[in-house]
Amino acid sequence: MSDATELLSAIIMLVGASFTLIATIGLHRFDDVFARMHAAGKASTFGLVIIVIGAMIRLPQLGNVLKLGFVAALAVITIPAGVHLIARAAWRSGTELSDATSFDDDSQQRFDDF
Numbered sequence: 001m002s003d004a005t006e007l008l009s010a011i012i013m014l015v016g017a018s019f020t021l022i023a024t025i026g027l028h029r030f031d032d033v034f035a036r037m038h039a040a041g042k043a044s045t046f047g048l049v050i051i052v053i054g055a056m057i058r059l060p061q062l063g064n065v066l067k068l069g070f071v072a073a074l075a076v077i078t079i080p081a082g083v084h085l086i087a088r089a090a091w092r093s094g095t096e097l098s099d100a101t102s103f104d105d106d107s108q109q110r111f112d113d114f
Contacts, residue, residue, distance in 0.1 A: 001058070009058040016050030019043050031098030033090045041083035048075050 026039030052072040056065050 001060075005057060009054045011054075012057065013051050013054035016047045016052075016054060019047030019050060021047075023047060031100055033095055034087055034097065035101065037083045037087040037090075041080045045075055045079045048072070048079075 020043070023039050023043035026043065027036050030036045030039060049072050052068045052075075056068050059065070059068070
């Protein structure tokens with residue numbers, strides 16, 4: 001493997017790790033469960049997929065690429081679905097919103113029908 005490929009892989013994985021770090025900071029700093037779920041569902045999934053792409057560049061054998069692709073696909077399917085279920089359960093249980101959270105009562109409805 002050339003030095004340029006290793007450097008590209010390392011940079012891509014560093015970018016993915018940065019997104020994951022940002023998601024972790026968001027989980028710690030956001031005030032309510034809904035904002036925390038946003039950080040957990042979007043940035044962490046994106047960060048993991050970017051890390052997997054960097055690993056695919058570093059490990060270009062077909063078996064490794066297929067395994068890493070399977071990991072990325074499962075993460076893209078399961079993480080947002082799990083976060084959605086947690087947020088829905090919090091919404092249905094009447095979890096309080098933070099004072100800093102802006103919420104438009106006229107355009108939102110309780111999702112009791114779902």
